[in-house]
Each structure stands twice: as C-alpha cells, then as structure tokens.
Amino acid sequence: MSSAAAEPDFDVIVVGGGPAGSVTAYLLAQQGLSVVLIERGEAPGAKNLSGGVLYGRVLDEVFPGFAQSAPVERRITRHVTTFLTGDSSVSLDYAGGPLAEPVNAVTVLRARFDPWLAERAEEAGVFLMPGVRVDSLLREDTPAGPQVVGVRAGDDELRARVVVAADGVNSFLARSIGLRPQPPTHHLAVGVKAVVSLPRTVIEDRFAVSGDQGAAHAIVGDCTLGIGGGGFLYTNTESLSVGVVLRLDDLVKHGRTAAEVFEHYLSHPVLEPYLRGGEIVEYGSHLVAEGGLEMLGQIVTGGMVVVGEAAGLTINSGLTVRGMDLAIGSAVAAAKGIGEAIAAQDVTATGLAAYRRHLDESFVVKDLRTYARAPKFLERPRMYGAYGELAAGLFRDVFRLDGSPRKHLAAVARDSFRRSAVSVRDLVSDGWAGVRAL
Ligand SMILES: Cc1cc2nc3c(=O)[nH]c(=O)nc-3n(C[C@H](O)[C@H](O)[C@H](O)COP(=O)(O)OP(=O)(O)OC[C@H]3O[C@@H](n4cnc5c(N)ncnc54)[C@H](O)[C@@H]3O)c2cc1C
Numbered sequence: 111m112s113s114a115a116a117e118p119d120f121d122v123i124v125v126g127g128g129p130a131g132s133v134t135a136y137l138l139a140q141q142g143l144s145v146v147l148i149e150r151g152e153a154p155g156a157k158n159l160s161g162g163v164l165y166g167r168v169l170d171e172v173f174p175g176f177a178q179s180a181p182v183e184r185r186i187t188r189h190v191t192t193f194l195t196g197d198s199s200v201s202l203d204y205a206g207g208p209l210a211e212p213v214n215a216v217t218v219l220r221a222r223f224d225p226w227l228a229e230r231a232e233e234a235g236v237f238l239m240p241g242v243r244v245d246s247l248l249r250e251d252t253p254a255g256p257q258v259v260g261v262r263a264g265d266d267e268l269r270a271r272v273v274v275a276a277d278g279v280n281s282f283l284a285r286s287i288g289l290r291p292q293p294p295t296h297h298l299a300v301g302v303k304a305v306v307s308l309p310r311t312v313i314e315d316r317f318a319v320s321g322d323q324g325a326a327h328a329i330v331g332d333c334t335l336g337i338g339g340g341g342f343l344y345t346n347t348e349s350l351s352v353g354v355v356l357r358l359d360d361l362v363k364h365g366r367t368a369a370e371v372f373e374h375y376l377s378h379p380v381l382e383p384y385l386r387g388g389e390i391v392e393y394g395s396h397l398v399a400e401g402g403l404e405m406l407g408q409i410v411t412g413g414m415v416v417v418g419e420a421a422g423l424t425i426n427s428g429l430t431v432r433g434m435d436l437a438i439g440s441a442v443a444a445a446k447g448i449g450e451a452i453a454a455q456d457v458t459a460t461g462l463a464a465y466r467r468h469l470d471e472s473f474v475v476k477d478l479r480t481y482a483r484a485p486k487f488l489e490r491p492r493m494y495g496a497y498g499e500l501a502a503g504l505f506r507d508v509f510r511l512d513g514s515p516r517k518h519l520a521a522v523a524r525d526s527f528r529r530s531a532v533s534v535r536d537l538v539s540d541g542w543a544g545v546r547a548l
Pocket residue numbers: 125126127128129130131148149150151154155157158159160161162163164165242243244245276277278279282300301302303353354355395396397398417418419420423424431432433434435437
C-alpha cells in the first residue's frame with residue numbers, strides 16, 4: 111500500500127465485461143462519468159457461459175424494447191419441468207399466452223449477447239479495454255482509512271475514484287481484499303453446457319413451438335445420476351443449450367466427474383431424441399454460485415463495490431436458474447449508489463453504502479430473501495431420485511393394463527408408496543418445506 115496521492119485516470123474502473131459490468135459501465139457513462147470497462151477475454155462474452163434464459167424485465171428498464179434490437183434467440187413461451195428415472199419421465203408442461211410477452215424470458219447466447227451489451231456501453235462513452243486481465247487492486251492510506259484507488263494489469267496501473275468488481279463467481283478482486291471468503295462447496299455448483307446446432311424447423315417440430323417461440327426444460331433425477339442439481343434444455347433459434355448444474359460437495363461425495371454426468375445426461379433415452387442429429391458447436395464448464403442470500407456478504411469497501419455473481423447473486427429455485435437478471439439489477443443499484451457517492455465527493459465505504467441501500471430496496475435482495483430457504487431445501491437427496499421413481503411408478507401403474515383387476519387411484523398410490531423409498535411422512539415434510547422454500 112502506498113500513500114502517494116495521484117489524479118485518477120477515470121472516475122470509475124469496471125472490471126469484467128459480463129452483464130453486471132457492462133450495464134454498470136453503461137449507466138455510469140450516462141451520468142456523464144468517465145468509465146473504463148476492462149475485460150480479460152478477447153471480446154466480452156468470449157469467456158462467458160450460461161444456460162441462457164434471461165428474465166428480461168430489468169433489462170427492459172435499462173434498454174426499453176431491448177428484445178427487438180438485442181441478439182435474443184427465442185421468447186420462452188413453454189416451461190417444462192421433468193422428473194427423470196433411468197428409463198422414464200414425468201413432466202409438468204406449462205405453455206401459455208401470458209408468457210409470450212418478450213420481456214418475460216428470452217434465450218440468449220452469451221458470445222453474441224455480451225458484445226451487444228458492451229457496445230451499448232461504448233456508445234454511451236465507455237472506454238472498452240478487451241484482452242486485459244486485472245491482476246490486483248491498488249490501495250492507499252487516506253485520511254478516511256485504506257482505500258482502493260485503482261487496478262494493476264501487468265506493468266500498467268490505472269487509477270479511479272471507484273473500482274467496480276464485476277469479475278464473476280470466482281471474484282479474485284473481492285477475495286483479494288477480504289470482502290468475500292472462499293464459499294463452502296455446498297454453496298457452489300459446477301455447470302457443464304454444450305450448444306448443439308440443429309435446423310430451425312427441426313427445433314420447432316421437436317419442441318412444439320413456432321416462429322420466435324421457445325421452450326425451457328428443467329430436469330431433475332437420473333439426469334444427474336442422483337447428484338444434487340439438475341439438467342436444462344433450452345431452445346435457441348438454430349441451436350439448443352443443454353447442460354447440467356451439479357452441487358460441488360455432492361459431486362465429490364458421489365466420486366463422479368462433471369463430464370461423466372454430462373455424457374450420461376446427453377445419452378439418456380428421454381433426452382437423446384431432442385438432440386438427435388445435432389452437432390456440438392460449443393462446450394464449456396463454469397462454476398455457479400448456489401448459496402442464495404447466504405452468499406451475499408460485504409459488497410462495499412472504501413473505493414470499491416462488488417456486483418453480479420462476484421457478489422454471489424444467483425437464485426436456483428429448482429424450477430428456474432437466475433443470475434443474469436440479478437447481475438443487471440445489482441448494476442442498476444451500483445450505478446445509482448456510485449453516482450451519488452461521487453456527486454457527494456465521498457467514495458469511502460460510508461459514501462458507497464448507498465449502493466447497498468439501493469440493492470436492498472430492489473427486487474434482487476427481495477427475491478433472494480423470498481428464496482432464502484431454497485438452497486437448504488434442495489439439499490434433500492430424495493429430490494434427485496426417490497420422487498422421480500415414485501411418480502414414474504404411479505403413472506406406470508395408472509396407464510399399464512396387464513390383465514390383473516384394476517384398482518382405484520388411491521389404491522394405486524398406496525402401492526406406489528409401499529414400493530418407494532419415500533414415506534407419506536417424507537412427502538408431507540418435504541411438501542411443507544418446499545411450499546415455504548420455493
Ligand atoms: C451452466 C450455467 C447455466 C446458467 N444458467 C443461467 C440461466 O439460464 N439464466 C441466468 O440468468 N443465469 C444463468 N447462469 C448464471 C449466469 O451465467 C451468471 O449469474 C451471470 O453470468 C453473472 O453475470 P456477471 O456479469 O456477474 O458475471 P460473468 O458473466 O461471469 O462475467 C464476469 C466477467 O469478468 C471477466 N473477468 C473475470 N476476471 C477478470 C479479470 N481479472 N480481469 C478482467 N476481466 C475479468 C470474465 O472474463 C467475464 O467476462 C448459469 C451459469 C452457468 C455456469
């Protein structure tokens with residue numbers, strides 16, 4: 111730490127060109143502040159991976175009508191939730207007009223979507239520096255105490271009034287300054303995803319959608335070989351995004367690798383027909399924050415704030431995985447808070463605390479609170495095996511006529527419970543916990 115004061119090169123340095131970083135940079139530039147956006151990838155999006163369903167309401171507030179101009183793939187008009195066993199599946203399929211509004215949820219491919227966001231920031235006056243990795247923070251002693259005053263990248267130093275850490279789930283910057291401890295493994299998941307190209311008409315036939323409509327499948331059970339987590343299958347215009355998200359502690363406990371589980375998922379007899387004939391054009395693996403509200407720790411220090419997944423902002427409710435909209439929501443709160451702190455000439459932790467207040471008032475923290483019990487609930491192992499078996503057994507007995515006398519539904523259900531590892535007591539206890547958590 112040095113004590114020499116020097117003029118800042120920019121008002122704000124934003125590190126990370128994902129949704130959190132680009133939107134923060136855009137909104138700050140709109141306030142007339144000088145902003146640099148530093149991204150280690152050759153271009154924004156080059157190093158990013160995401161399942162791909164973006165809940166768009168908050169982005170529409172930043173860029174009204176974004177769904178008409180941004181590179182979005184399809185509007186999600188159908189949500190399918192599936193319990194999978196080794197050879198069968200039970201699904202709940204919701205398709206509906208109310209979902210057709212384009213800002214509700216769309217699929218995006220990050221290699222196209224992130225550059226679009228960064229271009230909007232550049233248009234607003236942000237100076238984009240791609241292909242540069244920030245190595246460390248510059249800190250100085252000031253009369254107000256130790257303060258972040260810039261970043262170091264290789265031999266170069268850049269100084270600013272405020273640094274924004276938008277560097278994703280691993281956030282080296284937040285950890286290097288002690289803002290975030292290494293999360294426990296049950297708060298982290300590993301995501302493996304592939305993009306599988308298929309002709310547009312094939313996708314529309316297989317998923318029963320047309321035009322720019324799309325489907326999002328959330329799958330639990332045998333797709334993860336009983337490991338906590340789930341699978342997803344989303345339609346893009348001429349490709350599918352398919353992947354698994356696996357809780358790290360459970361993956362290790364089962365002695366499996368993520369690649370192994372993903373291979374099993376791709377070849378599952380229920381999934382394979384959707385992918386048949388497709389070609390894998392993109393493949394990657396990435397960590398995902400899964401701890402919900404518990405992962406949101408300290409996000410402000412003197413001269414620096416933390417946004418997006420760097421701040422632990424994701425919600426996995428089992429039915430939906432959300433990170434991008436929360437990242438954008440935190441960007442909106444951060445831009446307001448930083449703007450106010452700079453205007454008041456107080457970028458100490460006290461001045462920048464305005465960001466935390468705006469975040470607490472926003473849908474981001476409200477939704478994290480609503481789903482605060484979800485991570486614990488989703489740790490129950492029955493979710494990933496026994497319930498799928500129970501449901502599949504019940505429906506098999508309802509639909510299979512094998513010559514023996516038929517039984518009423520109540521008796522069929524009783525038989526299914528007798529065969530299952532789930533007791534009625536488990537069902538009531540999990541049902542009650544689920545209703546309160548999800
Ligand atoms: C398999 C998978 C499926 C997912 N599915 C969904 C989904 O369907 N919907 C959803 O909303 N969310 C989903 N998520 C979560 C979502 O991807 C993240 O929450 C979101 O990307 C967070 O945005 P961000 O801007 O905070 O961080 P990121 O998008 O991770 O961006 C961080 C950026 O910082 C850059 N960076 C990192 N370190 C440095 C450095 N030292 N110097 C310079 N640049 C740096 C990186 O290259 C990157 O571009 C999924 C995640 C995974 C892994």
